[in-house]
Amino acid sequence: MNTPVRSRITAAFTDAGTTGSLCATDIDTGAAITLGADTPVSTASVHKLCLVATLYREAAAGRIDPTTPLDIPAGGRAPGPTGLAVMRDAARLSLRDLASLAIAVSDNAAADVLWDHLGLDTVNATMKALGLTRTIAVHNQAGLYATMVTDTGRSGPAALVDPAAVARLTVLDPTRTNRSTPRDMAALLAAIWRDEVCEGPWADELRAVLGVQAWSHRLASGFPFDDVHVSGKTGTLPTLRHEAGVVEYPDGGRYAVAVFTRAASTAATLPAADAAIGRAARIAVDALRAGT
Amino acid sequence: MDLLLHLRYFRTVAEEEHFGRAAERLRVAQPSLSQRIQRLERELGVRLLDRGRTGATLTPAGRLVLAEADTLLDAADRLRTLVGRVQGGAAGTLRAAVPPQLGGATVAALLTAYRERSPGGELDLRELDTADQTAELTAGTLDAGIVRHPCPTTGLGFGPQLHQPLGALLADQDPLAAHPEIDVRELDGRELVLFPRAGAPALHDETLTACARHGCTPSAVREVAGIEFTRALILSGTQVVALLPRPAPEPGTTWRPLRANPLTWRTSTAWPAGRDGPAVRLFTEAAHDVLRETAGLVPTAPQRRLFPRPASEFPL
Numbered sequence: 001m002n003t004p005v006r007s008r009i010t011a012a013f014t015d016a017g018t019t020g021s022l023c024a025t026d027i028d029t030g031a032a033i034t035l036g037a038d039t040p041v042s043t044a045s046v047h048k049l050c051l052v053a054t055l056y057r058e059a060a061a062g063r064i065d066p067t068t069p070l071d072i073p074a075g076g077r078a079p080g081p082t083g084l085a086v087m088r089d090a091a092r093l094s095l096r097d098l099a100s101l102a103i104a105v106s107d108n109a110a111a112d113v114l115w116d117h118l119g120l121d122t123v124n125a126t127m128k129a130l131g132l133t134r135t136i137a138v139h140n141q142a143g144l145y146a147t148m149v150t151d152t153g154r155s156g157p158a159a160l161v162d163p164a165a166v167a168r169l170t171v172l173d174p175t176r177t178n179r180s181t182p183r184d185m186a187a188l189l190a191a192i193w194r195d196e197v198c199e200g201p202w203a204d205e206l207r208a209v210l211g212v213q214a215w216s217h218r219l220a221s222g223f224p225f226d227d228v229h230v231s232g233k234t235g236t237l238p239t240l241r242h243e244a245g246v247v248e249y250p251d252g253g254r255y256a257v258a259v260f261t262r263a264a265s266t267a268a269t270l271p272a273a274d275a276a277i278g279r280a281a282r283i284a285v286d287a288l289r290a291g292t
Numbered sequence: 293m294d295l296l297l298h299l300r301y302f303r304t305v306a307e308e309e310h311f312g313r314a315a316e317r318l319r320v321a322q323p324s325l326s327q328r329i330q331r332l333e334r335e336l337g338v339r340l341l342d343r344g345r346t347g348a349t350l351t352p353a354g355r356l357v358l359a360e361a362d363t364l365l366d367a368a369d370r371l372r373t374l375v376g377r378v379q380g381g382a383a384g385t386l387r388a389a390v391p392p393q394l395g396g397a398t399v400a401a402l403l404t405a406y407r408e409r410s411p412g413g414e415l416d417l418r419e420l421d422t423a424d425q426t427a428e429l430t431a432g433t434l435d436a437g438i439v440r441h442p443c444p445t446t447g448l449g450f451g452p453q454l455h456q457p458l459g460a461l462l463a464d465q466d467p468l469a470a471h472p473e474i475d476v477r478e479l480d481g482r483e484l485v486l487f488p489r490a491g492a493p494a495l496h497d498e499t500l501t502a503c504a505r506h507g508c509t510p511s512a513v514r515e516v517a518g519i520e521f522t523r524a525l526i527l528s529g530t531q532v533v534a535l536l537p538r539p540a541p542e543p544g545t546t547w548r549p550l551r552a553n554p555l556t557w558r559t560s561t562a563w564p565a566g567r568d569g570p571a572v573r574l575f576t577e578a579a580h581d582v583l584r585e586t587a588g589l590v591p592t593a594p595q596r597r598l599f600p601r602p603a604s605e606f607p608l
Contacts, residue, residue: 104602216603225505229599250597286507290477 005287009035009280016276020261023182024284027190027254033284037183040174041260044235045106046242047137047178049188051114052099053197054126056206060198066096072113078142083107103233104212108141115140130191135180147171161266166238185244185258193246193254218243222278239263241273247285255288257281296368298332299361301325306358310347384413386571389420389437393536401586405578421491429564436575441558442494449568451561451576454589458555461534461547463526469546476550477507484510485522485534506554559589
């Protein structure tokens with residue numbers, strides 16, 4: 001009667017002028033709906049999930065105190081459109097509040113304070129320990145954006161909507177930037193929700209932090225239901241729009257979903273492409289809930 | 293020029309196909325009628341009627357104008373009736389309304405129940421969709437109604453909310469019709485028949501969102517007002533299903549409840565705020581009883597735990 005799930009997911013991407021890959025898993029049964037789930041993707045800010053998960057894993061292991069306050073000078077912050085990256089004065093924030101900012105508004109400056117405090121190696125080692133061997137960070141936020149400036153030369157922001165310039169961006173090449181796979185990102189979220197990254201109050205707090213993201217135009221847009229809880233983290237680069245998150249229904253059903261898209265258009269604003277992430281995710285979650 | 297008057301004259305000539313007979317019907321002199329039609333033709337810049345020996349026939353332009361004239365004249369009549377209701381407000385008559393798809397038995401029971409409570413009181417009851425009811429309650433042409441939520445609430449008072457469970461109306465031979473109840477998820481990908489959105493936009497959207505919430509995303513939504521047309525669509529397609537409260541049984545189609553009642557229409561009485569006099573109170577009491585006893589509405593739906601999202605911008 002129904003079009004196969006994967007065709008409907010592909011159609012959701014195609015209709016929005018994008019290509020996409022997806023991994024949706026039932027956190028409790030392990031059942032999965034996949035589409036290109038093992039193809040490496042450039043993670044962009046989705047990698048902040050790995051960063052924040054590592055902070056809480058280190059905290060639970062007693063190696064770090066996430067309440068530790070850090071001084072953040074006014075200068076030398078990673079660039080970005082939100083949070084500390086746009087604030088003008090020196091600040092003092094705890095590690096876990098920096099994590100909240102990195103998730104809530106994808107604050108690059110806050111994320112880089114954490115990246116520098118924890119170290120790329122610690123985050124990569126944590127992913128490896130969790131069995132997520134295809135998830136690797138090679139630069140912090142500032143390092144990532146620096147490659148874009150190098151790749152586009154002096155042409156400034158206009159280059160980021162110029163198809164020829166976008167084609168030269170190494171951050172779009174998963175072999176040369178922070179990377180993962182849809183399956184790895186869904187597995188990380190499932191592990192967080194199954195208390196396998198950390199346990200007890202730290203695990204509860206980590207999940208709460210992952211629920212504070214302000215945007216609702218991607219994953220959450222597919223679940224416009226007041227009694228359904230959506231947590232997640234977006235990632236965006238020229239032509240790339242991603243989100244990985246968890247959708248929890250009141251009947252106890254909980255699903256980890258990672259959606260990665262690439263648009264043909266280089267326009268910075270593509271609401272249809274954002275919404276396609278939610279549509280694709282809901283098709284997958286509905287299929288998991290129907291047990292088909 | 294009094295356009296409405298001229299259109300009314302034109303319509304009469306068109307109906308009679310004869311100036312003499314039309315003049316007689318309108319009780320005006322024939323030359324005066326002819327002048328008026330000529331004036332209308334000049335005003336509109338087209339010839340409306342071909343005058344022959346035996347009578348007057350419509351030109352193509354005349355046929356177009358006639359169709360539009362009907363719409364305009366009907367609207368003008370409605371306007372006068374409405375204004376008449378406001379001015380008149382006939383003492384002892386309560387102007388009330390019920391929403392579509394409430395069922396004939398419920399309407400009959402409501403009329404009876406009101407008469408029992410208010411001997412000598414007249415109930416002027418109409419069927420109006422929620423959008424029209426809220427507009428008329430606000431405008432003062434309706435004293436009380438039964439509305440479906442969510443609806444605009446400014447300036448209105450409401451009685452307690454009741455829930456009307458929705459079910460699926462299917463063709464008898466539809467495999468799902470063999471089951472005593474249906475999981476709404478089983479309707480995923482079907483073509484869905486639902487009441488027209490304009491009649492209650494927020495409820496239409498909420499119903500489709502609730503479908504999606506329970507795993508049913510229709511392949512298409514058909515907006516249909518009448519039960520007859522709804523049944524015809526169900527019987528003519530293989531994938532068509534209608535969502536509606538239990539209708540009166542009719543051979544060919546089968547209504548099945550949805551497991552655990554995931555879809556309900558919140559329904560309550562409504563009146564202009566501060567205007568719940570004795571007649572309105574009698575109506576709302578009668579309506580509440582009838583909705584529960586005859587229409588099978590239930591007082592409460594299970595409480596849901598809500599998860600407001602950061603984008604909502606307010607704490608809860």
